[in-house]
Amino acid sequence: MPATEYQGSFLSRISIRRNQVVSMDGNHEQELEELEIFQKNISERFSDLISDDSSSSSNSASSSEPFLSIAWVRKLLDVFLCCEAEFKAVLIMGRDPSLISKPPLDRLIPELFDRAVKALDICNAVMHGIDSVRQCQKLAEIAAASLEQRPLGEGQARRAKKALAGLLSAMGIDETSGGHKSAERSWSFGRRGGGGGGVSVTKDRGSGQSRASTWGVPKNWSAAKQIQVMSANLVAPRGAEASGLAMPVYIMSIVTVFVMWALIAAIPCQERTGLATHFQVPRQLGWAQSMVWLHEKIGEELKKKEKKGASPVGLLEEIQKMEKLGQSLLEFSDGFQYPVPEEKLDEAAAQVADLTETCRRMEDGLVPLQHQIREVFHRIVRSRTEVLDVLDHAGKSSAPSV
Amino acid sequence: MGDCEFPVTNHEVQHHLAAAAHHIFMALKACGNLKDDVKQVLSDLNSCLPNELVDQSSGRLLMDMKDQIRHPEEVIMRWESYQGMIWDSGSTEASRYLDAVAEIQRIICAVEGLPTLSDGWQKELSLRAHCILQIAMSKLEEELMHILVQNKQCYEPEYMSFRSYMEDLTYDDSFLSVEDCNVEPMTRADDSRSSPEQCLLNLIQPEMVYAVKSIATVMFASKHDKEFCQAFVRARKDALEEYLYILEMKQFTVEDIFKMDWKSLSREIKKWEWALRIIVRVYLKSERWLCDQILGVFGQASLNCSFVEITWGAMLQFLNFGEVIAMAPRQPDRLFRILNVYETLADLVLDIDAVFIEESGNFIRLEFHSLLGRLGDYIKGAFREFRNCIASDRPRKAFTSSVHPFTNYAMNYIRTLTSYRDTLNFLLCHEEADGLEPSLEPENGEEDSLYRSCPLARHIRLVASLLEDNLESRSKLLKDEPLQHIFMMNNIHYMVQKIKDSDLRQHFGDEWVRKQNGNFQHHANDYIRTTWSSALFLLKDSERSDRSLFYSSSLREKCRKFIEAFEQIYKNQTGWIIPDPQLREDIQISTSQRVIQAYRSFLGKNSERIGDRYIKYNADDLENLVLDFFEGSPRLLRSSRRR
Numbered sequence A: 001m002p003a004t005e006y007q008g009s010f011l012s013r014i015s016i017r018r019n020q021v022v023s024m025d026g027n028h029e030q031e032l033e034e035l036e037i038f039q040k041n042i043s044e045r046f047s048d049l050i051s052d053d054s055s056s057s058s059n060s061a062s063s064s065e066p067f068l069s070i071a072w073v074r075k076l077l078d079v080f081l082c083c084e085a086e087f088k089a090v091l092i093m094g095r096d097p098s099l100i101s102k103p104p105l106d107r108l109i110p111e112l113f114d115r116a117v118k119a120l121d122i123c124n125a126v127m128h129g130i131d132s133v134r135q136c137q138k139l140a141e142i143a144a145a146s147l148e149q150r151p152l153g154e155g156q157a158r159r160a161k162k163a164l165a166g167l168l169s170a171m172g173i174d175e176t177s178g179g180h181k182s183a184e185r186s187w188s189f190g191r192r193g194g195g196g197g198g199v200s201v202t203k204d205r206g207s208g209q210s211r212a213s214t215w216g217v218p219k220n221w222s223a224a225k226q227i228q229v230m231s232a233n234l235v236a237p238r239g240a241e242a243s244g245l246a247m248p249v250y251i252m253s254i255v256t257v258f259v260m261w262a263l264i265a266a267i268p269c270q271e272r273t274g275l276a277t278h279f280q281v282p283r284q285l286g287w288a289q290s291m292v293w294l295h296e297k298i299g300e301e302l303k304k305k306e307k308k309g310a311s312p313v314g315l316l317e318e319i320q321k322m323e324k325l326g327q328s329l330l331e332f333s334d335g336f337q338y339p340v341p342e343e344k345l346d347e348a349a350a351q352v353a354d355l356t357e358t359c360r361r362m363e364d365g366l367v368p369l370q371h372q373i374r375e376v377f378h379r380i381v382r383s384r385t386e387v388l389d390v391l392d393h394a395g396k397s398s399a400p401s402v
Numbered sequence B: 001m002g003d004c005e006f007p008v009t010n011h012e013v014q015h016h017l018a019a020a021a022h023h024i025f026m027a028l029k030a031c032g033n034l035k036d037d038v039k040q041v042l043s044d045l046n047s048c049l050p051n052e053l054v055d056q057s058s059g060r061l062l063m064d065m066k067d068q069i070r071h072p073e074e075v076i077m078r079w080e081s082y083q084g085m086i087w088d089s090g091s092t093e094a095s096r097y098l099d100a101v102a103e104i105q106r107i108i109c110a111v112e113g114l115p116t117l118s119d120g121w122q123k124e125l126s127l128r129a130h131c132i133l134q135i136a137m138s139k140l141e142e143e144l145m146h147i148l149v150q151n152k153q154c155y156e157p158e159y160m161s162f163r164s165y166m167e168d169l170t171y172d173d174s175f176l177s178v179e180d181c182n183v184e185p186m187t188r189a190d191d192s193r194s195s196p197e198q199c200l201l202n203l204i205q206p207e208m209v210y211a212v213k214s215i216a217t218v219m220f221a222s223k224h225d226k227e228f229c230q231a232f233v234r235a236r237k238d239a240l241e242e243y244l245y246i247l248e249m250k251q252f253t254v255e256d257i258f259k260m261d262w263k264s265l266s267r268e269i270k271k272w273e274w275a276l277r278i279i280v281r282v283y284l285k286s287e288r289w290l291c292d293q294i295l296g297v298f299g300q301a302s303l304n305c306s307f308v309e310i311t312w313g314a315m316l317q318f319l320n321f322g323e324v325i326a327m328a329p330r331q332p333d334r335l336f337r338i339l340n341v342y343e344t345l346a347d348l349v350l351d352i353d354a355v356f357i358e359e360s361g362n363f364i365r366l367e368f369h370s371l372l373g374r375l376g377d378y379i380k381g382a383f384r385e386f387r388n389c390i391a392s393d394r395p396r397k398a399f400t401s402s403v404h405p406f407t408n409y410a411m412n413y414i415r416t417l418t419s420y421r422d423t424l425n426f427l428l429c430h431e432e433a434d435g436l437e438p439s440l441e442p443e444n445g446e447e448d449s450l451y452r453s454c455p456l457a458r459h460i461r462l463v464a465s466l467l468e469d470n471l472e473s474r475s476k477l478l479k480d481e482p483l484q485h486i487f488m489m490n491n492i493h494y495m496v497q498k499i500k501d502s503d504l505r506q507h508f509g510d511e512w513v514r515k516q517n518g519n520f521q522h523h524a525n526d527y528i529r530t531t532w533s534s535a536l537f538l539l540k541d542s543e544r545s546d547r548s549l550f551y552s553s554s555l556r557e558k559c560r561k562f563i564e565a566f567e568q569i570y571k572n573q574t575g576w577i578i579p580d581p582q583l584r585e586d587i588q589i590s591t592s593q594r595v596i597q598a599y600r601s602f603l604g605k606n607s608e609r610i611g612d613r614y615i616k617y618n619a620d621d622l623e624n625l626v627l628d629f630f631e632g633s634p635r636l637l638r639s640s641r642r643r
Helices: A001-021 A028-051 A070-092 A097-101 A105-147 A155-168 A225-232 A239-243 A245-266 A286-308 A319-336 A341-398 B011-030 B037-047 B051-081 B091-113 B121-149 B162-170 B205-221 B225-246 B254-259 B262-298 B300-327 B332-355 B359-392 B405-416 B420-428 B445-453 B455-475 B481-499 B505-539 B549-573 B581-610 B619-625
Strands: none
Touching: A001 B481, A028 A070, A028 A239, A028 A245, A028 A286, A070 A097, A070 A239, A070 A245, A070 A319, A070 A341, A097 A105, A097 A341, A105 A225, A105 A245, A105 A319, A105 B205, A105 B225, A105 B254, A105 B300, A105 B445, A155 A319, A155 B121, A155 B262, A239 A245, A245 A286, A245 A341, A286 B549, A286 B619, A319 A341, A341 B300, A341 B359, A341 B505, B011 B037, B051 B091, B051 B121, B121 B205, B121 B225, B205 B225, B205 B262, B225 B262, B254 B300, B262 B332, B300 B332, B300 B505, B332 B359, B332 B420, B359 B420, B359 B455, B405 B420, B405 B455, B405 B481, B455 B481, B455 B549, B481 B505, B481 B581, B481 B619, B505 B549, B549 B581, B549 B619
């Protein structure tokens, strides 16, 4: 990813400037300039996420990542990591630490940390979400491999059907009605759904009460609510504050909430009802335009899905594809009767090839995506510690030394 | 091989030979474990045989197989109409079923080994066999889940009881409240009893391992390995989740942990440590052993992947909890708990490395190592905080003369630190003990080497010197100068005693103890000087030239004044406390030696001139009165004359 390149130059520029100017008195102008560069970078990064897809995927001449694909989400996370590094540079590098212990930052920083902690829970839930997608991928692979066999007989069709039924039920899709089941909880491969082994697993211990949840978060945790709480106290700084450090803190908060929101939208996650309406990107701000656009587009997708059923599966392109192909191939295997007309067989073969390709992309992308989410987790933790250390020093130096 | 021709001698003989050869080829092919190149040679040879003969013989083979398939088909289909489970019906049924599946597999191999025939028979037979095989595979998967669920074993041996583990802990967080004077000396938790022996448990009933293995064998042979692994992983993952539930491991969000008060968090941390130990030492090893027993023969890849998939979620849960505790505010009162966590984890990473040795386990392995690093950072940070607290804690109001709870706290803290000596030496070796006074550097060669080899020693001596500075400034809050010295003596004596009586001595060295004894003596002298100098001045020999009456009355006056001063000091200092009896006695003795001795000789020289009735107390009376000093209960001397 080229992102790290600009990041390096931006950081070194900041530190050099600080070293030169910090000794002089009036560094407000320099601060404004830094803030401007920071906003410009944010805006550019996010517009990179659009330009690839703005021509609505019809002719993506460049090697761009399809909107909401695994590769795109990974790019989004890269953008987050870059923004985060720059934010930290603006906030603490070479700066007088006492600045961030004074108003309004003394209020804004704890709020930022609070959001960071909530983001960590989202990262964890999404990690587990990806794990459940990987289980689905395995079922899709079984189905695809079975339907690739020739001659294709009832045996192969049965095998595929079993795998696909398991796949769709794990995704929370009821194969009989074609609609979605009530909750995405069934995404979990815990004690129901799955490969359709059909054996009741719960034998003792509080009949079916989910013990440790498969989501990596407690049962009553809600991803949608988390976003709602994270964005609840997000207020753009006004007046004099707008030109100070309050601004980057605000921007970073918006970036964090947006990225977490997009992750939850893309990847199956515990309890996402109402996600579409829980967060709005402020429209009037120049640097946020690309984000506004992305937010609208993802929001539309979410609403489309919500209309269809109670609760959407992840919007991740590969998941959507897997769902669609899975449903269609399930129909095919379900009504399978030997011999199959050549035409129908060809149609299925094309879908199988598509499914195999989708599985391949998942195979290549999901584990690195998981690792990247973990990196985001660690980065958030580290930054928090670093800012706390700075605050700590500030606290010490300002305390009367006896 | 192209010119392979049969000499035309006898048509009949040729036909028989060709038919025999064909049968041999078919039989060889059907046995399935031939290498590809050998198969190629066989089919090349076979293609040289006369066509009509092959068709004829294949046709006969197909006819045979059509007969042969009937029996296994029946066995398999019978179980479809019947609701029961095969393995529940006994091993005979099970092996009959497995044999049937093997037979179907053989037939599929044989049919597919035949050269393609023009009529639909062959295809039909192949599809039929595949269909039966698929039905059998579904059934076997169901059986597998059933066996794994019904036969899982969750151990709850005695050593696993968390309650008994908790009782073992002598560690008490409450010692850390500085204000609490009644501080019990703290000992480190002895967690050796809580660490389970490394052992392998049967996570499913051992007699069923063979059943699972035999299912694995047929499913892998039918290329249903993915289905097998999926079902196996799902069942084992559930079992692990259930086990965590038995261990009472709750699922927390990062936020939950952040909001927890220290008492509950500390409890959860202990539980986490305890559960992690069991999971890593016992459960993971046993799980890996089980995977190895069942999947080992099919190659390392499916074994490792399955093992990692089974354990991934649970390990992530442990990791996340660890991450959050390493994020918590770095407070000195949390240091020991986190030190325990660190030591537990440091102890376990080797085991974690061993079970997650392959590439698929990299993620878990690396995460645990980096968690260990972050816990190390936490410990360094919390230690710095402790040092800062010792250096900068400034009281607003004066304390009594006794051992300050702060000293008590600091010394207990230091003593507890030394029980984590190896860990702290490792973690602190690159930490600067900044502000370390050069005078604290030992000169003695032997101690010097200890000092260098033990970073902890360097750090705790720094803390001790910071503590002394702190006490010095606390003593200044006391109004009476003598009281300041008593306070210092009490506290330094306490420090020295703590150090001498424990293995702290080796961290401080004899030189340090000697220095502190000197320091202590210095305060003792200063105490005597500041308390008694004016009174003792009265007893000094004056010029003996004046032998007048006035001289006697001046002696009387001196004596009276001295007693007055003594009474005043008595009233004051009987209220002061020296808690250590030995120390109290020492100070009383040196008071007697310096003060009572002077009084005794004063009286010896002058008693006649003063006259008995003017002598309120003789030296022995005072010597006895000195014994009331520093007992902590203020007393008054009767002002009435004795006689």
